[in-house]
Amino acid sequence: MSQPTPQDVSISTKPAVMDGLKGVVFTESKLSFIDGEKGILKYVGIPIQELAENSTYEETAFLLFHARLPSAAELSAFDAELKKRRAMPSGLTDLLRLYPKDLHPMHALRTAISSLAMFDSSADDTSQSGKLEKALNLTAQTATIIAALFRLQQSLEPVAPRTDLSHAANFLYMLHATEPSPEQARLFDIALILHADHGMNASTFTGIATASTLSDMYSSITSAIGSLKGPLHGGANEAVMDMLALIGTPENAEEFINAKLEKKEKIMGVGHAVYKFFDPRSRVLKEYAEVVANKHGKSVAYSTLEKVEEIVVARLGSRGIYPNVDFYSGVVYSDLGLPKSYFTPIFALSRVAGWTASIIEYTHKNSILRPTANYTGPAEAHWIPLEQR
Numbered sequence: 001m002s003q004p005t006p007q008d009v010s011i012s013t014k015p016a017v018m019d020g021l022k023g024v025v026f027t028e029s030k031l032s033f034i035d036g037e038k039g040i041l042k043y044v045g046i047p048i049q050e051l052a053e054n055s056t057y058e059e060t061a062f063l064l065f066h067a068r069l070p071s072a073a074e075l076s077a078f079d080a081e082l083k084k085r086r087a088m089p090s091g092l093t094d095l096l097r098l099y100p101k102d103l104h105p106m107h108a109l110r111t112a113i114s115s116l117a118m119f120d121s122s123a124d125d126t127s128q129s130g131k132l133e134k135a136l137n138l139t140a141q142t143a144t145i146i147a148a149l150f151r152l153q154q155s156l157e158p159v160a161p162r163t164d165l166s167h168a169a170n171f172l173y174m175l176h177a178t179e180p181s182p183e184q185a186r187l188f189d190i191a192l193i194l195h196a197d198h199g200m201n202a203s204t205f206t207g208i209a210t211a212s213t214l215s216d217m218y219s220s221i222t223s224a225i226g227s228l229k230g231p232l233h234g235g236a237n238e239a240v241m242d243m244l245a246l247i248g249t250p251e252n253a254e255e256f257i258n259a260k261l262e263k264k265e266k267i268m269g270v271g272h273a274v275y276k277f278f279d280p281r282s283r284v285l286k287e288y289a290e291v292v293a294n295k296h297g298k299s300v301a302y303s304t305l306e307k308v309e310e311i312v313v314a315r316l317g318s319r320g321i322y323p324n325v326d327f328y329s330g331v332v333y334s335d336l337g338l339p340k341s342y343f344t345p346i347f348a349l350s351r352v353a354g355w356t357a358s359i360i361e362y363t364h365k366n367s368i369l370r371p372t373a374n375y376t377g378p379a380e381a382h383w384i385p386l387e388q389r
C-alpha cells in the first residue's frame, strides 16, 4: 500500500534553541509583572512590598483569582468561602495515616493532592466555574493537608481547622495545636503573600501545561507540586538550611563559598532565571529575618546568611547573581517552629493560589502546549533484525 509522502520536508532548517525556554513568550497574563533587571515584582500592578505591608493572603488570593482588589463585602464573602472549605475529606485523613512516617513531605503532599480528586465527584468539571471551585478548595485545603501530614509524621493527631482564624493563623494553629501570637501569624501571612505568584515559573508552567490538555485541576496541581519539589525551584529553601548547617558560623562563609565556586558548584538561594538583581521578595524577607534573629537570639544563622550575601554579591553580582526568595525564608520559617523538610510544602501552600489562578487565566483561551525540538538524530535509518545488530 503506498503511503502519502510529505512534499517538502527539510531537516536542515533549524530554528534557534531557546535554552530552558527563557525569554520565550507563550501567553499573556494580568497576574505577575516582573522586571528582572530592576528587581521589581507586582501582582496585578501592585508592588509586592505594598502587598506584604498592607494585604493578607486571602486578599492576595482574591486579587490573583479576579485580577483586581476586592471590596470589603467581596473580601469578607471570599474569606468565608475559604473558611467553609478548610476541612479535608475524612477519607483523605484515613489515607494520610497510611503514609510512611519518614516520607519526604513533598512526596506526601503531591500524593495527597492527587488523592483529593477521589473525594470530589465533580473532579473532572473543567468549566471555568468548576475550575474556580477547585481552586478555592485547593487553596483552603492544602494548608489543612500539610498540617495533618506534619502531625501524623510525629504520631500526633491532626487538629481540625478553626473558622475564627485567618488562613495564616489557622495553619500555624493546626500545626502546633496552639494559637500563634498575632506577630507570628502576621509574619507567616507576609511569607504567604510573597510566595503566592511569580509569573511563568517552572511549576506554574508545568501546571498550565497539564491543564492545557483539558485535564482536571487536581492533575494540574499535582504536576505543579512535582515541579516545585526540585532543588533548582522550591526545594532551594531547604537546601539553604543544609548549606547553613555546613557553614556553621559567619567566619567560615568565605572559605565555604570559595570552595564551592572553585568546584563550579552552585550556592543555594542565589541566582534566578529572571532576576539579575536582588529578588525583591528576598529584601522583604531579609527585613523580617533580621527582626526574628534579633528577637530570639537566632542570630548565628542570620549573620551567616548576611555574610554569604555579602560575598555572593561581591563575587557574583556582576554576573547578575543575587539572593533570591529562598535565601532568607528558612530563617523565618524556622522561627515559626517549622522543620526544614516542610519549607517547600509551605511554598506550595501559598503558590497554590497562583497556580490555580494562572490555570484559570490561561485555559480561558486555551491552546494545548506543545513546543518542539530540533531533531538531531540520523536523517534516515532502517530497522535491522536483532541477529544482524
Ligand SMILES: CC(C)(COP(=O)(O)OP(=O)(O)OC[C@H]1O[C@@H](n2cnc3c(N)ncnc32)[C@H](O)[C@@H]1OP(=O)(O)O)[C@@H](O)C(=O)NCCC(=O)NCCS
Pocket: 020, 231, 232, 233, 234, 236, 264, 265, 266, 267, 268, 269, 270, 271, 272, 273, 274, 319, 321, 324, 325, 326
Ligand atoms: C535559579 C537558577 C536555576 C537559575 O538558573 P539559570 O538562570 O538558568 O542560570 P544557570 O543555572 O544556567 O547558570 C548560569 C551561570 O551562572 C552560574 N550560577 C547560577 N546560579 C548560581 C548559583 N546559585 N551559584 C553559583 N553560580 C551560579 C552558573 O554556574 C552558570 O555559570 P557558567 O555560565 O559559568 O556555567 C540558578 O541560579 C540556581 O541553580 N540557583 C540555585 C538554586 C536556587 O536558589 N533556586 C531557587 C530559585 S528561586
